[in-house]
Structures are given as C-alpha cells and as structure tokens.
C-alpha cells in the first residue's frame with residue numbers, strides 16, 4: 001500500500017494532529033508512507049516532518065498556495081495521487097483538512113471515511129474505527145474502491161519523534177482555473193495566552209458547576225499556575241460563559257493531555273469521549289455520585305470555589321520553593 005499523509009501547518013509549525021496521523025500510518029504493516037506539505041515558504045518544514053518519521057515528503061511550495069484555501073490543495077494532491085499511484089490518503093481533521101478531503105474525494109471519485117479514531121489492518125485490508133450512537137459504540141468501516149480517503153478526529157494519535165531524515169521531492173503545482181477563483185480576503189486569529197488546548201500537556205476545564213462566567217477566573221488561574229490551557233463543557237459554551245474554541249467533547253475538540261482537571265463537570269458521555277485518553281484525570285465535584293468519578297484517576301468531593309483556589313495556591317507555593 002502507498003499511503004500519503006496530508007501535513008497541515010500553521011505559520012512555520014506542522015500541526016501536531018497531522019504528525020500524529022503520520023505516526024499511526026507508520027505503524028501499519030509494510031506499507032510505503034509519504035507526507036505532503038502544501039503552502040508558501042514551507043520547504044524547511046519537510047526536515048521537521050523527517051524528524052517525525054516521514055521518509056519521503058512531497059513539497060508544493062508556491063506563492064499561489066499562500067492562503068489556506070482548499071481547492072488549490074486538492075489540485076496538488078489529486079495529481080500526486082495519480083502520478084505516484086497512491087492508494088490511501090490520510091488527514092487529521094480540521095476546517096481546512098475536511099474541505100480538502102471532501103474536494104479530493106469528489107475529484108477522484110474516491111470513498112471517504114471521516115471522524116475515525118483508529119485505523120487497523122485486518123486480513124490485508126484497511127479498517128477504520130468510527131464512533132457512533134453518540135460515541136457509545138465503535139463501528140468498523142472500510143472502502144470498496146481505491147483510492148481511500150480517511151479523516152481522523154484531531155488528537156486521536158500522538159506524534160512520535162523518531163529523528164529521521166526526509167527525502168524531499170517537489171510536487172507539481174498546476175492549478176485549475178476554478179481553483180484560483182476564490183480569494184482569501186481576511187484571516188483573523190483569536191488572541192490567546194498560553195498553549196492551545198490541542199497542544200497543552202495540562203488542561204484545566206470548567207463546567208456548569210462553576211456557577212457563572214465570572215468564576216472561570218478560578219480555572220484560568222489554576223491553568224496558568226500549571227502552565228496549561230483552559231477547556232470547557234458544551235453547557236457553559238452554549239451559555240456563552242466561555243469561547244467555543246475551548247469546548248472539549250463529541251462536538252468540540254478531542255484532547256489527550258498528560259493531566260486533565262475537570263472542575264464542576266458532571267462527566268456526560270459527550271464530554272467524556274473528548275478527554276478520556278488523557279494521562280491522569282482529576283475531578284472536583286460536590287456530588288459524590290457524579291459520573292465523572294467513574295473514569296477519574298483522582299477525585300475530590302468538594303466545592304470548586306473552595307478547592308480550586310487552594311490547589312492553585314499549593315501549585316504556586318510548590319513552584320516557588
């Protein structure tokens with residue numbers, strides 16, 4: 001099998017989620033795995049991809065690819081797939097990757113399986129694992145034709161820094177007329193301090209138990225003391241207490257930090273599926289029967305308003321001593 005992993009970048013950094021998909025692809029049998037990096041001024045990123053195990057990187061470095069628009073990327077990938085006999089194209093989900101994967105599927109008349117959390121080889125065939133029924137079960141999904149396209153939930157796999165070198169090959173950039181008719185007018189970035197929740201090693205998340213948006217400062221202060229990021233449940237995001245970009249769960253982000261501290265969060269299944277792969281889960285909840293305690297490594301039955309400030313104080317003391 002010849003697999004191609006689409007590596008998305010933000011500025012001069014490759015996305016962690018894409019590198020995670022690359023690490024997964026490299027574990028699958030004796031297949032040939034390559035990566036693609038598409039953009040403008042991105043050639044140095046190929047070396048970075050090599051350090052994460054890509055033996056071959058196709059680089060499409062062209063000013064016309066500066067804006068993160070999907071159709072020019074579909075042009076580059078479609079040609080690569082045809083020229084290099086690639087039978088499987090793997091993406092880590094993002095707004096851009098979902099558009100590119102869908103466009104590529106239409107262009108190549110290929111089947112796309114999306115929202116996968118794993119990919120395995122069974123009897124020589126690739127089988128995707130896809131959560132269903134509100135993430136309460138996993139179903140096996142496959143492809144009846146080639147090429148196959150797979151889109152994975154962001155955060156499904158960890159990158160693995162293997163320390164290799166990538167052979168770099170230029171990918172042709174021949175854009176269709178219709179692909180260049182869209183223009184990026186503006187791009188705004190949300191101002192934020194500290195690590196993003198996708199990359200953070202520590203996440204302190206707040207739920208409705210905080211009692212109001214003003215109490216998110218408790219969570220923010222603990223996150224700051226631990227050098228982590230702030231997450232939120234859908235209930236508080238829907239109530240306008242905290243930004244959508246911080247929502248963890250089925251309809252938010254899938255995260256896997258080393259430490260996840262849930263403050264005033266009940267632990268609904270839709271929240272659980274977004275954080276259950278965290279290394280250590282700590283829950284603070286005043287209800288001893290809250291479902292979150294069923295999958296926490298450490299639980300504190302107490303009021304967040306009393307426990308969280310104390311914890312923050314202790315972390316600060318420990319750091320300064």
Ligand SMILES: Cc1cc2nc3c(=O)[nH]c(=O)nc-3n(C[C@H](O)[C@H](O)[C@H](O)COP(=O)(O)OP(=O)(O)OC[C@H]3O[C@@H](n4cnc5c(N)ncnc54)[C@H](O)[C@@H]3O)c2cc1C
Pocket residue numbers: 134206207208209210232233234235236247248249250251252253263264265266267268269270271274284285286287290302303304305
């Ligand atoms: C299709 C679908 C998709 C969904 N997607 C998501 C998703 O992506 N992410 C997500 O999070 N949810 C999602 N939900 C919503 C989910 O079902 C829950 O409603 C939500 O996670 C609950 O949020 P919460 O834990 O903040 O609030 P609640 O369930 O109200 O829990 C609040 C908790 O705080 C505790 N508490 C109250 N006061 C205190 C205090 N002073 N100190 C300590 N503890 C206290 C309570 O005991 C309770 O356990 C989805 C639902 C559906 C139907």
